[in-house]
Amino acid sequence: MIAAGTSFQAAHEAGAASVAACPRIAGIAEDKAMLRAAVELTRDISAARPGHYWPDMLGSAFVGYAGLIGAITLSNPALAAVCGIVSAAALYRALLFIHELTHIHKADLPGFRTAWNMLVGIPLLTPSFMYEGVHTLHHARTRYGTAEDPEYLPLALMKPWTLPLFILIALLLPIALLVRSAVMVPLGLLFPPLRTMVWERFSALEINPLFRRRPPEGEFATMVRWQETGACAWALFVLGWSATYGWRPLLIALVIVAAVAVLNQTRTLVAHLWQNDGEVMTVTGQFLDSVNVPPPSPLAALWAPVGLRYHALHHLLPSLPYHALAEAHRRLRAELGSGSTYDHASYTGSTPLVARLVRSTMRRGR
Secondary structure, three states: HHHHHHHHHHHHHHHHHHHHHHOOHHOOOOOOOHHHHHHOOHHHOOOOOOHHHHHHHHHHHHHHHHHHHHHHHOHHHHHHHHHHHHHHHHHHHHHHHHHHHOOOOOHHOOOHHHOOOOOOOOOOOHHHHHHOOOOOHHOOEEEEOOOOOOOOOOOHOOOOOHHHHHHHHHHHHHHHHHHHHHHHHHHHHHHHHHHHHHHHHHHHOOOOOOOOOOOOOOHHHHHHHHHHHHHHHHHHHOOOOHHHOHHHHHHHHHHHHHHHHHHHHHHHHEEEEOOOOOOOOOHHHHHHEOOEOOOOOOHHHHHHOOOOOOOHHHHOOOOHHHHHHHHHHHHHHHOOOOOOOOHEEEOOOOHHHHHHHHHHHHHOOO
Protein backbone atom coordinates (compact mmCIF):
# COMPACT_ATOMS: atom_id res chain seq x y z
CA MET A 1 0.00 0.00 0.00
CA ILE A 2 2.88 2.35 0.79
CA ALA A 3 4.66 1.45 -2.46
CA ALA A 4 1.53 2.11 -4.49
CA GLY A 5 1.11 5.48 -2.81
CA THR A 6 4.71 6.38 -3.62
CA SER A 7 4.15 5.41 -7.26
CA PHE A 8 1.08 7.63 -7.52
CA GLN A 9 2.97 10.50 -5.93
CA ALA A 10 5.80 10.14 -8.45
CA ALA A 11 3.34 10.03 -11.34
CA HIS A 12 1.60 13.12 -10.03
CA GLU A 13 4.87 15.05 -9.90
CA ALA A 14 5.84 13.87 -13.40
CA GLY A 15 2.50 14.94 -14.84
CA ALA A 16 2.42 18.35 -13.18
CA ALA A 17 4.77 19.84 -15.78
CA SER A 18 2.16 19.34 -18.50
CA VAL A 19 -0.81 20.76 -16.61
CA ALA A 20 -0.95 23.79 -18.89
CA ALA A 21 -2.13 21.57 -21.74
CA CYS A 22 -5.31 20.70 -19.81
CA PRO A 23 -8.39 22.97 -19.65
CA ARG A 24 -8.04 25.18 -16.58
CA ILE A 25 -11.18 24.18 -14.75
CA ALA A 26 -10.00 25.90 -11.56
CA GLY A 27 -10.58 29.29 -13.12
CA ILE A 28 -14.32 28.85 -13.72
CA ALA A 29 -16.49 31.51 -12.06
CA GLU A 30 -19.58 30.75 -10.00
CA ASP A 31 -22.87 30.26 -11.81
CA LYS A 32 -24.96 31.88 -9.09
CA ALA A 33 -28.23 31.26 -10.88
CA MET A 34 -27.54 27.51 -10.94
CA LEU A 35 -26.50 27.43 -7.29
CA ARG A 36 -29.59 29.36 -6.25
CA ALA A 37 -31.91 27.15 -8.31
CA ALA A 38 -30.36 23.99 -6.85
CA VAL A 39 -31.26 25.11 -3.33
CA GLU A 40 -34.67 26.61 -4.04
CA LEU A 41 -36.01 23.79 -6.21
CA THR A 42 -35.16 20.97 -3.80
CA ARG A 43 -36.29 22.22 -0.38
CA ASP A 44 -39.39 20.02 -0.38
CA ILE A 45 -37.46 16.80 -1.18
CA SER A 46 -34.48 17.25 1.14
CA ALA A 47 -35.60 14.91 3.94
CA ALA A 48 -34.19 11.38 4.15
CA ARG A 49 -37.04 8.87 4.01
CA PRO A 50 -36.68 5.73 6.13
CA GLY A 51 -39.05 3.92 3.74
CA HIS A 52 -36.35 4.18 1.05
CA TYR A 53 -33.22 3.60 3.12
CA TRP A 54 -34.16 0.60 5.25
CA PRO A 55 -35.70 -1.74 2.63
CA ASP A 56 -33.01 -0.86 0.07
CA MET A 57 -30.09 -1.48 2.42
CA LEU A 58 -31.56 -4.59 4.08
CA GLY A 59 -32.67 -6.09 0.77
CA SER A 60 -29.30 -5.48 -0.85
CA ALA A 61 -27.47 -7.06 2.08
CA PHE A 62 -29.82 -10.08 2.12
CA VAL A 63 -29.41 -10.74 -1.61
CA GLY A 64 -25.66 -10.20 -1.33
CA TYR A 65 -25.16 -12.71 1.46
CA ALA A 66 -27.60 -15.20 -0.09
CA GLY A 67 -25.57 -15.05 -3.29
CA LEU A 68 -22.36 -15.49 -1.31
CA ILE A 69 -23.74 -18.62 0.37
CA GLY A 70 -24.76 -19.96 -3.03
CA ALA A 71 -21.32 -19.28 -4.48
CA ILE A 72 -19.73 -21.19 -1.60
CA THR A 73 -22.10 -24.16 -1.32
CA LEU A 74 -23.31 -24.94 -4.85
CA SER A 75 -21.46 -27.73 -6.63
CA ASN A 76 -22.49 -26.60 -10.12
CA PRO A 77 -19.73 -24.17 -11.26
CA ALA A 78 -22.03 -22.18 -13.54
CA LEU A 79 -24.68 -21.66 -10.86
CA ALA A 80 -22.00 -20.82 -8.31
CA ALA A 81 -20.54 -18.23 -10.68
CA VAL A 82 -23.98 -16.66 -11.22
CA CYS A 83 -24.48 -16.50 -7.46
CA GLY A 84 -21.07 -14.85 -7.12
CA ILE A 85 -21.95 -12.18 -9.69
CA VAL A 86 -25.30 -11.49 -7.99
CA SER A 87 -23.57 -11.35 -4.61
CA ALA A 88 -20.97 -8.85 -5.84
CA ALA A 89 -23.61 -6.57 -7.38
CA ALA A 90 -25.85 -6.63 -4.30
CA LEU A 91 -23.05 -6.22 -1.76
CA TYR A 92 -21.70 -3.35 -3.86
CA ARG A 93 -25.02 -1.57 -3.54
CA ALA A 94 -25.25 -2.34 0.18
CA LEU A 95 -21.69 -1.13 0.77
CA LEU A 96 -22.27 2.19 -1.00
CA PHE A 97 -24.70 3.26 1.69
CA ILE A 98 -21.52 4.25 3.54
CA HIS A 99 -21.60 7.31 1.28
CA GLU A 100 -25.06 8.26 2.53
CA LEU A 101 -23.98 7.81 6.16
CA THR A 102 -21.43 10.60 5.79
CA HIS A 103 -24.10 13.13 4.79
CA ILE A 104 -27.33 12.28 6.60
CA HIS A 105 -27.93 13.51 10.12
CA LYS A 106 -28.14 10.73 12.70
CA ALA A 107 -31.51 12.03 13.92
CA ASP A 108 -33.03 11.47 10.47
CA LEU A 109 -32.59 7.68 10.48
CA PRO A 110 -32.34 6.38 14.07
CA GLY A 111 -30.41 3.12 14.26
CA PHE A 112 -29.50 3.04 10.56
CA ARG A 113 -25.79 3.70 11.09
CA THR A 114 -25.50 0.96 13.72
CA ALA A 115 -27.49 -1.53 11.65
CA TRP A 116 -25.45 -0.84 8.53
CA ASN A 117 -22.19 -1.33 10.40
CA MET A 118 -23.34 -4.59 11.98
CA LEU A 119 -24.74 -6.03 8.73
CA VAL A 120 -22.38 -4.61 6.10
CA GLY A 121 -19.53 -2.44 7.33
CA ILE A 122 -17.98 -4.77 9.90
CA PRO A 123 -18.48 -8.05 7.95
CA LEU A 124 -16.83 -6.43 4.92
CA LEU A 125 -14.14 -4.86 7.15
CA THR A 126 -15.08 -1.34 6.04
CA PRO A 127 -16.89 0.17 9.04
CA SER A 128 -18.31 3.63 8.54
CA PHE A 129 -15.50 5.42 10.42
CA MET A 130 -13.31 4.71 7.39
CA TYR A 131 -15.45 7.18 5.42
CA GLU A 132 -17.05 9.43 8.01
CA GLY A 133 -14.86 12.41 8.76
CA VAL A 134 -12.97 11.74 5.50
CA HIS A 135 -15.49 12.13 2.70
CA THR A 136 -16.70 15.47 4.05
CA LEU A 137 -13.20 16.86 3.43
CA HIS A 138 -13.71 16.08 -0.26
CA HIS A 139 -16.71 18.41 -0.20
CA ALA A 140 -14.99 21.23 1.68
CA ARG A 141 -15.07 24.40 -0.40
CA THR A 142 -11.32 25.10 -0.17
CA ARG A 143 -10.08 21.48 -0.18
CA TYR A 144 -11.66 19.85 -3.22
CA GLY A 145 -8.98 18.88 -5.73
CA THR A 146 -6.12 20.09 -3.54
CA ALA A 147 -3.44 18.15 -1.68
CA GLU A 148 -5.73 18.21 1.38
CA ASP A 149 -8.48 16.32 -0.45
CA PRO A 150 -8.28 12.61 0.51
CA GLU A 151 -10.39 11.54 -2.47
CA TYR A 152 -8.74 13.36 -5.34
CA LEU A 153 -5.81 12.73 -7.65
CA PRO A 154 -5.27 14.58 -10.95
CA LEU A 155 -5.53 11.29 -12.84
CA ALA A 156 -6.09 13.05 -16.17
CA LEU A 157 -2.65 14.67 -15.76
CA MET A 158 -0.75 11.55 -14.75
CA LYS A 159 1.08 8.82 -16.67
CA PRO A 160 -0.80 6.02 -18.53
CA TRP A 161 0.40 3.26 -16.18
CA THR A 162 -1.33 4.92 -13.23
CA LEU A 163 -4.77 3.79 -14.42
CA PRO A 164 -4.09 0.01 -14.36
CA LEU A 165 -2.25 0.51 -11.06
CA PHE A 166 -5.34 2.29 -9.73
CA ILE A 167 -7.44 -0.80 -10.50
CA LEU A 168 -4.80 -3.26 -9.25
CA ILE A 169 -4.81 -1.62 -5.83
CA ALA A 170 -8.56 -2.27 -5.59
CA LEU A 171 -8.03 -5.92 -6.53
CA LEU A 172 -5.73 -6.33 -3.53
CA LEU A 173 -7.92 -4.32 -1.15
CA PRO A 174 -9.76 -7.28 0.52
CA ILE A 175 -6.49 -8.88 1.58
CA ALA A 176 -5.16 -5.53 2.79
CA LEU A 177 -8.32 -4.97 4.87
CA LEU A 178 -8.02 -8.45 6.36
CA VAL A 179 -4.37 -7.90 7.30
CA ARG A 180 -5.20 -4.48 8.72
CA SER A 181 -7.99 -5.68 11.03
CA ALA A 182 -6.54 -9.07 12.01
CA VAL A 183 -2.85 -8.18 12.32
CA MET A 184 -2.06 -4.47 12.33
CA VAL A 185 -4.81 -3.33 14.68
CA PRO A 186 -4.02 -5.90 17.44
CA LEU A 187 -0.28 -5.23 17.12
CA GLY A 188 -1.02 -1.52 17.38
CA LEU A 189 -2.28 -2.11 20.93
CA LEU A 190 1.24 -3.25 21.80
CA PHE A 191 3.18 -0.78 19.69
CA PRO A 192 1.78 2.79 19.80
CA PRO A 193 3.85 4.03 16.80
CA LEU A 194 2.27 1.29 14.68
CA ARG A 195 -1.19 2.24 15.96
CA THR A 196 -0.54 5.84 14.95
CA MET A 197 0.64 4.83 11.48
CA VAL A 198 -2.36 2.53 10.94
CA TRP A 199 -4.75 5.31 11.85
CA GLU A 200 -3.04 8.04 9.83
CA ARG A 201 -2.43 6.05 6.65
CA PHE A 202 -4.65 2.93 6.59
CA SER A 203 -7.93 3.94 8.23
CA ALA A 204 -9.61 5.89 5.46
CA LEU A 205 -11.11 5.03 2.10
CA GLU A 206 -8.99 7.53 0.20
CA ILE A 207 -6.87 7.67 -2.95
CA ASN A 208 -4.53 10.57 -2.14
CA PRO A 209 -1.18 9.11 -0.94
CA LEU A 210 -0.30 12.41 0.77
CA PHE A 211 -3.37 12.36 3.03
CA ARG A 212 -2.75 11.78 6.74
CA ARG A 213 -5.73 11.34 9.02
CA ARG A 214 -5.99 13.30 12.25
CA PRO A 215 -6.67 11.47 15.56
CA PRO A 216 -10.37 10.94 16.35
CA GLU A 217 -11.91 12.99 19.12
CA GLY A 218 -14.95 13.00 21.37
CA GLU A 219 -18.05 11.03 20.34
CA PHE A 220 -16.42 10.05 17.06
CA ALA A 221 -13.51 8.42 18.91
CA THR A 222 -16.00 6.29 20.87
CA MET A 223 -17.65 5.21 17.61
CA VAL A 224 -14.26 4.34 16.12
CA ARG A 225 -13.40 2.12 19.09
CA TRP A 226 -16.48 -0.09 18.92
CA GLN A 227 -16.37 -0.36 15.14
CA GLU A 228 -12.64 -1.14 15.15
CA THR A 229 -13.15 -3.74 17.86
CA GLY A 230 -15.95 -5.36 15.89
CA ALA A 231 -13.95 -5.48 12.66
CA CYS A 232 -10.90 -6.89 14.46
CA ALA A 233 -12.95 -9.57 16.24
CA TRP A 234 -14.69 -10.55 13.00
CA ALA A 235 -11.41 -10.78 11.04
CA LEU A 236 -9.82 -12.96 13.73
CA PHE A 237 -12.91 -15.19 13.88
CA VAL A 238 -12.93 -15.65 10.09
CA LEU A 239 -9.25 -16.56 10.04
CA GLY A 240 -9.63 -18.94 12.98
CA TRP A 241 -12.68 -20.64 11.44
CA SER A 242 -10.91 -20.96 8.07
CA ALA A 243 -7.81 -22.47 9.67
CA THR A 244 -10.00 -25.05 11.40
CA TYR A 245 -12.57 -25.94 8.73
CA GLY A 246 -10.96 -24.95 5.44
CA TRP A 247 -9.97 -21.89 3.44
CA ARG A 248 -12.27 -22.30 0.44
CA PRO A 249 -15.20 -20.19 1.77
CA LEU A 250 -12.86 -17.35 2.70
CA LEU A 251 -11.13 -17.44 -0.69
CA ILE A 252 -14.48 -17.25 -2.51
CA ALA A 253 -15.57 -14.39 -0.27
CA LEU A 254 -12.30 -12.54 -0.98
CA VAL A 255 -12.83 -12.93 -4.74
CA ILE A 256 -16.36 -11.51 -4.47
CA VAL A 257 -15.25 -8.60 -2.30
CA ALA A 258 -12.38 -7.96 -4.72
CA ALA A 259 -14.94 -7.75 -7.53
CA VAL A 260 -16.88 -5.22 -5.45
CA ALA A 261 -13.71 -3.19 -4.87
CA VAL A 262 -12.76 -3.21 -8.57
CA LEU A 263 -16.29 -2.19 -9.57
CA ASN A 264 -16.18 0.70 -7.12
CA GLN A 265 -12.70 1.76 -8.22
CA THR A 266 -13.81 1.72 -11.85
CA ARG A 267 -16.80 3.87 -10.93
CA THR A 268 -14.42 6.22 -9.14
CA LEU A 269 -12.48 6.66 -12.40
CA VAL A 270 -15.55 8.27 -13.98
CA ALA A 271 -16.92 10.12 -10.94
CA HIS A 272 -14.81 13.16 -11.87
CA LEU A 273 -12.83 14.45 -14.83
CA TRP A 274 -9.74 14.62 -12.54
CA GLN A 275 -8.38 17.74 -14.25
CA ASN A 276 -7.49 19.91 -11.25
CA ASP A 277 -3.87 20.05 -10.14
CA GLY A 278 -4.17 21.39 -6.62
CA GLU A 279 -5.79 24.78 -7.11
CA VAL A 280 -8.77 25.92 -5.03
CA MET A 281 -11.92 25.77 -7.15
CA THR A 282 -15.32 27.40 -7.10
CA VAL A 283 -18.36 25.24 -6.39
CA THR A 284 -19.27 25.56 -10.07
CA GLY A 285 -15.79 24.40 -11.03
CA GLN A 286 -16.12 21.41 -8.71
CA PHE A 287 -19.49 20.63 -10.27
CA LEU A 288 -18.07 20.73 -13.81
CA ASP A 289 -15.15 18.52 -12.76
CA SER A 290 -17.76 15.98 -11.60
CA VAL A 291 -20.05 13.71 -13.59
CA ASN A 292 -23.77 13.01 -13.97
CA VAL A 293 -24.82 9.98 -16.01
CA PRO A 294 -28.59 10.41 -16.05
CA PRO A 295 -31.15 8.27 -17.88
CA PRO A 296 -31.50 6.90 -20.48
CA SER A 297 -28.07 5.31 -19.83
CA PRO A 298 -29.27 1.76 -19.03
CA LEU A 299 -26.38 0.41 -16.96
CA ALA A 300 -25.54 3.44 -14.79
CA ALA A 301 -28.02 2.33 -12.11
CA LEU A 302 -25.92 -0.84 -11.69
CA TRP A 303 -22.38 0.56 -11.72
CA ALA A 304 -23.31 3.83 -9.95
CA PRO A 305 -26.12 2.84 -7.55
CA VAL A 306 -27.50 4.67 -4.51
CA GLY A 307 -27.69 7.95 -6.42
CA LEU A 308 -24.04 8.01 -7.53
CA ARG A 309 -25.03 8.36 -11.18
CA TYR A 310 -25.79 11.97 -10.16
CA HIS A 311 -22.36 12.63 -8.70
CA ALA A 312 -22.05 16.18 -10.06
CA LEU A 313 -25.47 17.08 -8.65
CA HIS A 314 -24.35 15.57 -5.34
CA HIS A 315 -21.50 18.09 -5.27
CA LEU A 316 -24.05 20.89 -5.61
CA LEU A 317 -26.29 19.45 -2.89
CA PRO A 318 -24.24 17.07 -0.69
CA SER A 319 -26.95 16.59 1.92
CA LEU A 320 -29.74 15.73 -0.53
CA PRO A 321 -30.71 12.05 0.01
CA TYR A 322 -30.01 9.64 -2.79
CA HIS A 323 -33.68 8.89 -3.47
CA ALA A 324 -34.32 12.60 -4.27
CA LEU A 325 -31.52 13.09 -6.80
CA ALA A 326 -33.43 11.93 -9.87
CA GLU A 327 -36.28 14.35 -9.18
CA ALA A 328 -33.82 17.17 -8.39
CA HIS A 329 -32.06 16.51 -11.70
CA ARG A 330 -35.36 16.64 -13.59
CA ARG A 331 -36.33 19.93 -11.96
CA LEU A 332 -32.98 21.59 -12.61
CA ARG A 333 -32.93 20.49 -16.27
CA ALA A 334 -36.43 21.88 -16.74
CA GLU A 335 -35.63 25.16 -14.98
CA LEU A 336 -32.18 25.89 -16.44
CA GLY A 337 -32.69 24.49 -19.91
CA SER A 338 -30.58 22.71 -22.47
CA GLY A 339 -27.07 24.10 -22.92
CA SER A 340 -26.91 25.54 -19.39
CA THR A 341 -23.93 25.14 -17.08
CA TYR A 342 -25.87 22.39 -15.34
CA ASP A 343 -26.26 20.50 -18.61
CA HIS A 344 -22.50 20.45 -19.19
CA ALA A 345 -21.89 17.96 -16.36
CA SER A 346 -24.08 15.26 -17.94
CA TYR A 347 -22.54 12.39 -19.95
CA THR A 348 -23.97 9.44 -21.87
CA GLY A 349 -22.14 6.63 -20.08
CA SER A 350 -18.96 5.35 -18.53
CA THR A 351 -17.22 4.17 -21.71
CA PRO A 352 -16.69 7.65 -23.24
CA LEU A 353 -15.47 8.92 -19.87
CA VAL A 354 -12.92 6.13 -19.47
CA ALA A 355 -11.76 6.66 -23.07
CA ARG A 356 -11.37 10.39 -22.42
CA LEU A 357 -9.29 9.71 -19.31
CA VAL A 358 -7.10 7.18 -21.14
CA ARG A 359 -6.49 9.63 -24.00
CA SER A 360 -5.50 12.32 -21.53
CA THR A 361 -2.96 10.07 -19.78
CA MET A 362 -1.59 8.91 -23.13
CA ARG A 363 -0.87 12.52 -24.05
CA ARG A 364 1.02 12.90 -20.75
CA GLY A 365 3.07 9.80 -21.57
CA ARG A 366 4.45 11.11 -24.83
